[in-house]
Amino acid sequence: MASQEVAIARGEWIDPALSRMTVGNWIENWIQLQVQLKPTTRVRYDVAIRRQILPVWESVPLANVTHSEVSSWVLGLSATLAPATVRYAFRVFSLALSAAVKDGRMVRNVAEGVPLPRIVSRPKRFLTHDEVGRLAAACEPYGTLIRVLAYAGLRWGELAALRVKRVDLARRRLEVVEAVTEVNGRVVFGTTKTHQRRSVPIPRFLADELATAISGKGPEDLVFVSPGGEVLRNTNFRPRFFDRAADKAGLPGLTPHELRHTAASLAVAAGANVxxxxxMLGHASAAMTLDVYAGLFGDDLDGVAERLDEAVVRRNADSMRTVGDQAAVQSTVGGAKYVAD
Known part of the structure; x- marks a missing residue:
């Protein structure tokens, strides 16, 4: 009784009946309430729950989940799974536990502070203008598609969902407002990854190519479609066209997403700032862009030092001219006074 009274005084008391709910039952209820999730994200959540979370935690009461056990679970996953997979499963589990805290079923989220495996990023691959040209030529009749990916930086889903009415040839802009994804074999149209629309500039030569590509199509028609006139699916396009073209162009192992990296690289080389x-890429923030492409911008420390040096030299030169002008004025005035006297 005394310990319960202390918990109440500290605001840490929870109803034992609520904390006896198992993790499996809680996650089943919690996931149904996540109405904000995009279809593809929901599928990924479901996979993490089914494969990594429930096999260990399904029958464990929420009250019995401890920090050390969560750490052991992460360690066990890390022995057989990639770091990115482990971190994703942990994130889903931690979100569910945070919701349980808000619902009064746990005192705190015991997953906080659990050590996670590090993700080692692979070096990004950037194509040159010549390599983009070779790839586009090898991928005909989808050469224009390749150049849109490489010079506009659209995600695959955004490209596949691009409609004729979103191509502004006069302003040389692509209005990116929706994306298409594959969910359990079905094509689903929805918002972009960041749920934001954006206007992407395109070079003049690409606007001319797009004018040809959309000629004779209606405003609601898709700009790029499969040979059968259907929505382009990456799972079909890659083996039938892209992978073969990459091998033919001497770029084996290339992926369509690496053309998005290429767009960033070519834009920076052309003088674009962060x-x-x-x-252009539709990142949530400039900080994210720097995190992903910091190496493209360089630190420019030598340039900063040079510009500071030039500023100080100019200031000193201006000061010397000002002092010299004042001395000349005083000499002239003094001489005139002497003559007058």
Missing amino acids: KAVQQ
Whole structure:
């Protein structure tokens, strides 16, 4: 009784009946309430829950989940799964536990502070203009599609969902407002990854190519379609067209997403700043763009030092001229006074 009274005084008391709910039952209820999830994200959540979370935690009461046991679970997953997979499963589990805390079923989220495996990023691959040209030529009749990916930086889903009415040839802009995804074999149209629309500039030569590509199509028609006139699916396009073209162009192992990296690289080389690249690619923030492409911008420390040096030299030169002008004025005035006297 005394310990319960202390818990109440500290605001840490929870109803024992609520905390006896098992993790399996709680997650089943929690996932149904996540109405904000995009279809593809929900599928990924479901996979993590079914494969990594429930096999260990399904029958464990929420009250019995401890920090050390969560750490042991992460360690066990890390022995057989990639770090990214482990971190994703942990994130889903931690979100569910946080919701349980808000629902008064746990005192705190015991998953907080659990050590996670590090993700080692692979070096990004950036194509040159010549390599983009070779790939596009090898991928005909989808050469224009390749150049849109490489020079506009669209995600595959955004490209596949691009409609004729979103191509502004006069302003040389692509209005990116929706994306298409594959969910359990079905094609689903929805918002972009960040749920934001954006306007992407395109070079003049690409606008001319797109004018040809959309000629004779209606405003609601898709710009790029499969040979059968259906929505382009990455799972079909890659083996039938892209992978073969990459091998033919001497670029084996290339992926369509690496053309998005290429767009960032070519834009920076052309003088684009980090904010422009962020807007073009549709990143949530400029900080994210720097995290992903920091190496493209360089630190420019030598340039900063040079510009500071030039500023100080100019200031000193201006100061010396000002002092010299003042001395000349005083000499002239003094001489005139002497003559007058």
